Amino acid sequence: MTISTFDYILIKIEPLIIKNWTNFNKTPIICAERLIVTLRYLATGTSFRSISFNFRMGASTVRSIVIETCEALWTVLQPIHxxxxxxxxxxxxxxxxxxxxxxxxxxxxxxxxxxxxxxxxxxxxxxxxxxxxxxxxxxxxxxxxxxxxxxxxxxxxxxxxxxxxxxxxxxxxxxxxxxxxxxxxxxxxxxxxxxxxxxxxxxxxxxxxxxxxxxxxxxxxxxxxxxxxxxxxxxxxxxxxxxxxxxxxxxxKPIETTPSNAEIIVKAICILHNNIQC
Known part of the structure; x- marks a missing residue:
């Protein structure tokens, strides 16, 4: 994936994955990092726990980021690509x-x-x-x-x-x-x-x-x-x-999620395929 393609995808899905500051004044994870975590998971196939060590996040946080971003990818890019x-x-x-x-x-x-x-x-x-x-x-x-x-x-x-x-x-x-x-x-x-x-x-x-x-x-x-x-x-x-x-x-390898989440992941992969092939 080229840098221009990454920037294009990020601009498209940013409104759906951006997070606001919490009541505890905790800095939210920025949109670019959320997309990078998702692409890392899809491209390598490593577990949520392994990615959590690399990015210093909780495994449950990585899981929610991946599913939310995959949903955003399909929702935004499907009507276009x-x-x-x-x-x-x-x-x-x-x-x-x-x-x-x-x-x-x-x-x-x-x-x-x-x-x-x-x-x-x-x-x-x-x-x-x-x-x-x-x-x-x-x-x-x-x-x-x-x-x-x-x-x-x-x-x-x-x-x-x-x-x-x-x-x-x-x-x-x-x-x-x-x-x-x-x-x-x-x-x-x-x-x-x-x-x-x-x-x-x-x-x-x-x-x-x-x-x-x-x-x-x-x-x-x-x-x-x-x-x-x-x-x-x-x-x-x-x-x-x-x-x-x-x-x-x-x-x-086997996708270690529920069937419904696996469907979301596969849809995101297919829409990214069309986007990258353009």
Whole structure:
């Protein structure tokens, strides 16, 4: 993160994280230090107690600073760097996919990522996934430049990608007509009208607005070529997950907070990713 990016973020969130003097005349922690503590926690993945030793704060103080700052990051930056997709924005994404990856009528690639989580109290097996660890699910749609178009966090780790998708807001909004995809358009250099779609893997259902690869058995040469083109474009969301995993090492180990706080942390990471990628 450059100094200019840090200053930009600080100016945006300062009104939400600034603290006044207390009745005991105790000097409040300044906004810049609050943001530094939060970025340190997200970037290193160290515990609240370790950070408290480094910054000479109480562990509970560090915890409250991180959660409050992450909430402010999402509240302020989300309307700017991850606004609700409009028809015009989705058309721009489709142009990016055609120019960069030569896949037409694609408004994003969708996939889910399991975020490691410390076993929540009294949760049973709802957060225990098929990879044999506890998690919540980050489902995201990425554009051709590996930035997130929209995200949804909080699905139970026990759910499959298809199950998480079926209960997601984007699925509900598309079926109810609240999410306006661009109207059908002709494929390049043809007179064949086709709908705009999201690219997904085999875990997702085949819909008129979700495109998945052909089944791997009995593939023809044409089908295999189509699968390779689809996978090349769909890897944008995989690369986006890889970038946040590399930059924010809190994702390397179980997040030792409640599921609700873990959702706030993951949302902050995703919005910082979009901001830094600009």
């Amino acid at each position: 991850m606004a609700v997709p409009t028809e015009q924005n989705l058309k721009k994404v489709a142009d990016q996919y055609w120019n960069l990856w030569e896949f037409p009528n694609c408004v994003g690639s969708i996939d889910g990522k399991h975020i490691r989580l410390k076993c929540p109290a009294n949760s049973g097996s709802m957060f225990y996934n098929y990879k044999n660890f506890f998690s919540i699910v980050l489902q995201a749609v990425a554009d051709a430049k590996c930035k997130f178009v929209t995200i949804e966090v909080g699905g139970y780790g026990r759910q499959s990608d298809g199950g998480t998708f079926a209960s997601s807001a984007i699925y509900t909004m598309k079926n109810s007509g609240d999410l306006n995809f661009p109207k059908d358009s002709y494929l390049p250099n043809t007179t064949i009208p086709m709908p705009y779609v999201l690219l997904a893997d085999e875990a997702y259902p085949l819909l008129d607005w979700v495109l998945r690869p052909y089944a791997r058995r009995n593939l023809t040469l044409e089908n295999e070529y189509f699968n390779s083109r689809l996978s090349r474009a769909r890897r944008c969301v995989e690369c986006a997950f890889g970038i946040i995993n590399l930059k924010w090492r809190i994702l390397w």
